[in-house]
Structures are given as structure tokens and as C-alpha cells.
Amino acid sequence: MTERRRRLSRRERRRRRIRRKIQTWATRVSLFVVAVLLLSLLLRGAKLVRAAFQDGEEATSEALATGNGGDYVDAGYLDGAPLIVLDAGHGGSDPGTSADGTDEKDLNLKVTELLEEELTKAGARVYLTRSDDTEVELSERAAYANELEADLFVSIHCNYLENDASIQGMECYSLASSEEGALLAQSIADAAEARERITVHDTRTENYKVLRETKMTAVLVELGYMSNAAELELLRDESYQSLLAEAIAGGIATYLAD
Template sequence: MRICIDAGHGGKDPGAVSDGVQEKNINLKIALKLSTKLIGAGYKIIMTRDDDVFVPLYERARLANKKNADVFVSIHNNAAGNSAAAGTETLYYPGSVQGEKLAGLVQKELIRKLQRADRGIKERKELVVLSSTAMPAVLVECSFLTNPVERKLLQDEGFQLLAAESIVDGIEKYFQEVG
């Protein structure tokens, strides 16, 4: 099985920035840990980026499609104007039955291991990495960079590893269910 891992943002696009912490760097750290875990579990990995470079959104989807990925996972972290906003959510493309199934299983594992508020799974039709990928795709919002407690957690290697392990567990449960 081929998994395409997308570390959101990168290069000239920092993503959310809060108290000097840039989302792109946290996303990449989690994505690299996820890659290591999935390779260890026997999966073939396609990375949209493995260092701090900018990759256009359509190029990310094109790469996954060209390499015939079985699943696409985009790693992100949330931001809000209200610093009290907290929790984990997983996004998928509306009408994608398999994307919804994958989102549900990944979200369940993230909540179980990260112990953050469950913001649920949500449909997002406007996100290129969900709408332009030919395989089941999810975008994981691990936690809120703008929440001081979660920002501190996101900078912790152990928390990053837990996020990666949760996503692996969700992917494995997905493949067990779909055969």
C-alpha cells in the first residue's frame, strides 16, 4: 500500500504563526515521524515535501495521483482568533464515502491518544488536496497553534510522535475494514 503524506504549508508559506511558532515546521516534524512509522509498518511512502520547501497545492495532489497512492494524508494544525479554541478535527471531501470512513477512523485514534477535545470530522469541498486527489484523502488538524496549552504540546516530540502513531493506527484500521 502506498501512502502519500503531505506536510502542510512550507517554504514561503508558514501557515499559522503563533508566538513565533510556525505551523509549517510542526507539520513537517509530525509528517516525518508519520513516514518513519508507516515505513516501519511496511507501507510505501510518498512525501509531498520532506524539508522546508514550498509545493503548490495542485502539485501535491498531482504527485499523489501520478504515484497511485492508496491514501492521502495532509498534516496541519489549526488556528483561531480565540486563543481558547482547542481540539482535533479531521477533514474529508463531501461525498467521498471512503474519505469519510478514513477520516472517522483517524479522528477516533487521534482523540484516543492525544486526549484533546473532539471537534469531529468535517466536510471541506474547497480544499485542493481533498478535491483533486483520486484516492481517499484526509486533512488532519492535530491541535490549535493559537491555544497556549496546545502550542506547547505541539512543540513536544512525544506529542508529535503520538499524533503520528494515531494516524498510523487509523490508516491500519481503514485498510483492515476495506480489505
């Protein structure tokens, strides 16, 4: 009886010792978890504070630069906040070219707005010759950019070829007399070519009115051929429109950095 009790109590002691050990470990583990949680909260807080501070700073400088209070979040990569006029081709009663129920004017405006977003994010001051479905004369578009004394003028269009539906790809045009225009056109074509989904057809010179009448470096980008069924599908696709905007913005940034 005594022997049994002693054995029991020994067993009991051991059980208690183990329980104490477990409790100590549990305390240590929970303390560790709490410490990790606190640390991550602290780091997150610091990050949020820093982000809020940077946003405020950028929004302020953007507001000072353009008077419209920017909302971009990324650090700018375009030094000196270049002034860029974007020109969405056609509009209003002038649909441009049309294919399968899609008007060129709408695709032009969509990509122009996405490009505006990209360039504003990058730190440029961006103005549009039209931001809705209205008709603007070609001379007015050029005059607007001249009045603003823009650094760059980028006109956005889509192509159509009557007799050959197999032709596809982006084309970048500049004025024959403009060396800078040719460099910008090539830079945009190169940036587009670097994107796997985008086909580039050609880079050439053309005597377009908006290129002729603008006093700054100017290019006209034909995003693709609406007469090519596959490319028309791409041009209507939102992710492709974003990719085009990204590529053109990248080409502009590279040109400005060189």
C-alpha cells in the same frame, strides 16, 4: 595425650569432611551457574540470529517495493504494502499559521516525518510531497499523489482561530462526496480520541483543493489549534508529536484493515 590427639584428629576429620562437603556443593553451584549462563547465551544467540534474519528479509522486501531500502524492524501490519502519500502543509515562503514564534509549516513537517516512520515500520510504501522547507503548490501535491497512483493521501496541518483561544483539538476533514474519505477521517479521529492526551474537536467535510484534486481516498488532518496556548505547547512537544503520529498511523491501519 593420646586421648587428646585422638580427639583432635576426630575433630580434624570432621572438619575435613565438612570442607569436602562444602567443596562439593561449591562445585555443584558453580556448575549450575555456568550451565544457566551458557543456556542464556545460547538463547540470546538464537534470538539475535533470528532477528538478523528477519531484518534482512524485511529490508529486502521493502527495498524491492520502494527502491529505497527500508530500515524498519517491526513486523508489518499493513497488508499488501499500501502506497500512502503524506503531505506536510505549507513550506518555504509559506509558513502557514504562526503563533509565539512557531510556524505551522515546521510542526506539519515534524509530525509528517514521524508518521512516515510509523507507517514505513508498519509495512506501507510512503512518499512525501515535501521532505524539507520548500514551497510546493497545492495542485502539484495532488498531481504527485495521482501520478504515483497512491492508495491514500493524508495532508497534515495545524489550525488557528483568531477570535477564540479556548477552542482546541484535532480536526479531520474529508470531501463531502467521498464516503471512503469520511471513513478514514473518522478512523483517525477515533484512534486519536483513544489516546488520553489528545483532544479531538471535530470530524467534518470541507472542499479543500488537495482533497478535491486527488483521485484516491484523501483526508486533511488539523493536528490542533496553535491559537490555544496549552495545545501549542503540546504541538511543540516531541513526545506529543510522536503520539499524534502513532494515533494517525493507527487510524490509517484500522481503516485499511476494515
